[in-house]
Amino acid sequence: MSASSDSASSHLDRRTFLKGASTLGLGVALNSSALISGESPAAKPRRRRYAIVGNGSRSVMYQTAIEKDFRDHAELVALCDLNPGRLALAQARSQQLGGTPPPTFIAADFERMIATTKPDFVIVTTIDGTHDDYIVRAMDAGCDVISEKPLTTTPEKCRRIVDARRRTGRTCRVTFNLRYSPPCTQVKELLMSGEIGDILSVDLHWMLNTRHGADYFRRWHGHKENSGGLMVHKATHHFDLVNWWLGAVPESVFATGKRDFYTPKMARRMGLSGPQERCRTCPESSRCTFYIDLAKDPTLKALYLDHEKHDGYFRDRCIFRPSIDIEDTMNVLVRYQTGTTLAYSLNAFNSWEGYTIAFNGTKGRLEHSIGAPKPGGQPVSGAARIALIPLRGPAREIEPWTGVGSHQGGDKVMLEDLFLPSPAPDKYLRSADERAGAASALIGMAANRCFETGQLVRIKELVPGLSDPTYAPMPSRDAPVPMPGAASA
Numbered sequence: 001m002s003a004s005s006d007s008a009s010s011h012l013d014r015r016t017f018l019k020g021a022s023t024l025g026l027g028v029a030l031n032s033s034a035l036i037s038g039e040s041p042a043a044k045p046r047r048r049r050y051a052i053v054g055n056g057s058r059s060v061m062y063q064t065a066i067e068k069d070f071r072d073h074a075e076l077v078a079l080c081d082l083n084p085g086r087l088a089l090a091q092a093r094s095q096q097l098g099g100t101p102p103p104t105f106i107a108a109d110f111e112r113m114i115a116t117t118k119p120d121f122v123i124v125t126t127i128d129g130t131h132d133d134y135i136v137r138a139m140d141a142g143c144d145v146i147s148e149k150p151l152t153t154t155p156e157k158c159r160r161i162v163d164a165r166r167r168t169g170r171t172c173r174v175t176f177n178l179r180y181s182p183p184c185t186q187v188k189e190l191l192m193s194g195e196i197g198d199i200l201s202v203d204l205h206w207m208l209n210t211r212h213g214a215d216y217f218r219r220w221h222g223h224k225e226n227s228g229g230l231m232v233h234k235a236t237h238h239f240d241l242v243n244w245w246l247g248a249v250p251e252s253v254f255a256t257g258k259r260d261f262y263t264p265k266m267a268r269r270m271g272l273s274g275p276q277e278r279c280r281t282c283p284e285s286s287r288c289t290f291y292i293d294l295a296k297d298p299t300l301k302a303l304y305l306d307h308e309k310h311d312g313y314f315r316d317r318c319i320f321r322p323s324i325d326i327e328d329t330m331n332v333l334v335r336y337q338t339g340t341t342l343a344y345s346l347n348a349f350n351s352w353e354g355y356t357i358a359f360n361g362t363k364g365r366l367e368h369s370i371g372a373p374k375p376g377g378q379p380v381s382g383a384a385r386i387a388l389i390p391l392r393g394p395a396r397e398i399e400p401w402t403g404v405g406s407h408q409g410g411d412k413v414m415l416e417d418l419f420l421p422s423p424a425p426d427k428y429l430r431s432a433d434e435r436a437g438a439a440s441a442l443i444g445m446a447a448n449r450c451f452e453t454g455q456l457v458r459i460k461e462l463v464p465g466l467s468d469p470t471y472a473p474m475p476s477r478d479a480p481v482p483m484p485g486a487a488s489a
């Protein structure tokens with residue numbers, strides 16, 4: 001992503017914003033009661049102060065939580081981005097949510113933002129390759145951090161974060177929302193119960209379809225410098241789930257990866273003349289089923305198309321272009337310190353989207369999946385299945401826990417854990433910090449290194465001296481195991 005607007009310093013104060021918003025035709029009306037707090041400071045406990053850096057798609061969830069759902073406990077005090085257009089949009093959103101539009105700061109003014117608006121927390125929702133920069137700068141300026149996944153994209157950046165955390169004593173939370181999705185939490189509950197004993201191996205296969213999967217190749221994610229590739233950007237979710245499900249720390253990684261579908265050659269094999277720059281100017285758009293029209297989608301238009309002029313970021317780049325340097329086909333073997341092994345695959349060009357996982361335990365097997373191909377019909381996205389199969393005995397289908405909203409309802413539960421002043425105690429220990437962020441992202445980084453060298457990679461060699469994450473207690477690997485099928489078993 002280009003940083004062309006970096007020098008155009010623009011601390012948009014409220015007056016500038018209102019002027020700008022009306023120029024943009026956002027129809028913002030000055031509501032004096034919204035601008036003047038009538039509450040006595042003693043009437044309520046002080047609300048926590050948040051600043052958001054990176055005001056793209058994902059930030060909307062946090063902004064809505066702070067300014068709407070958790071407004072009694074939280075206050076949005078500043079917005080920061082490279083792109084002044086998206087900053088103005090976020091201010092307008094603030095008004096729509098009933099908040100007081102906070103001041104905005106262009107990225108170069110990040111430290112000034114912290115000094116003048118004094119946030120307790122900085123929420124980092126910039127592109128992945130820049131997380132470390134804002135995490136470290138926020139901690140050095142005395143703030144705690146909430147970072148989107150992945151924690152970061154390279155071992156060097158990971159070391160910077162770990163050092164800053166130790167140096168400053170600040171906290172860094174990493175928002176692994178999938179831990180909170182009801183069926184994923186239910187799997188954790190079943191594994192903790194010991195019903196299938198302790199886990200010796202895991203098979204996880206993750207599928208992205210040719211709509212969602214292709215999107216990663218259009219956007220900034222298509223370059224490892226920005227995203228760490230799908231091994232880091234996407235698989236950090238999956239590796240974190242397995243780490244947390246097992247309550248185990250990864251030790252070594254072996255992997256192969258390639259780009260075999262989203263390639264210039266595939267464009268030609270599909271009958272196109274070859275890759276183009278972007279959908280918007282593509283002469284073959286009528287023959288390409290990957291074509292998207294940013295102008296026709298109000299959300300994409302408002303977030304990206306309307307603000308291209310500020311940073312040169314095209315949200316509709318050709319998915320077949322040669323400069324892409326991330327993989328679409330990846331196979332990984334992970335060995336944990338406990339001895340448990342994981343076989344994982346990620347394919348970004350599948351006919352259905354979701355995953356299948358099997359935990360092979362000393363007393364049986366747990367099978368779980370999200371999404372399913374439906375014979376004769378469209379695949380059912382999001383449909384959850386959980387089954388327990390003892391070593392010798394009938395399989396048992398388990399009714400999956402359900403939730404409402406994005407990520408099977410996981411985002412909602414996570415936001416409560418994040419923004420309520422006294423969240424409920426959590427026996428699953430779903431709240432994650434930089435140690436868990438590192439443990440999962442480093443598997444992806446190790447896989448990336450393995451793609452280049454063909455050699456097994458030890459996690460400890462990437463970032464020496466890492467502390468282990470804290471996990472809930474899991475079944476012992478030394479406890480007696482019943483004889484399979486014996487009467488007393």
Ligand SMILES: NC(=O)c1ccc[n+]([C@@H]2O[C@H](COP(=O)([O-])OP(=O)(O)OC[C@H]3O[C@@H](n4cnc5c(N)ncnc54)[C@H](O)[C@@H]3O)[C@@H](O)[C@H]2O)c1
Nearest residue numbers: 054055056057058081082083107125126127128130148149
């Ligand atoms: N947990 C989840 O399910 C989930 C889902 C989507 C995205 N994410 C994560 O959220 C983050 C943001 O993703 P997104 O989809 O919102 O991307 P996006 O492209 O919509 O938004 C990124 C924003 O960051 C800004 N930005 C880029 N570089 C910057 C810099 N150096 N300084 C300041 N601002 C900068 C961009 O201008 C843009 O506004 C990523 O880390 C992504 O991995 C997580």
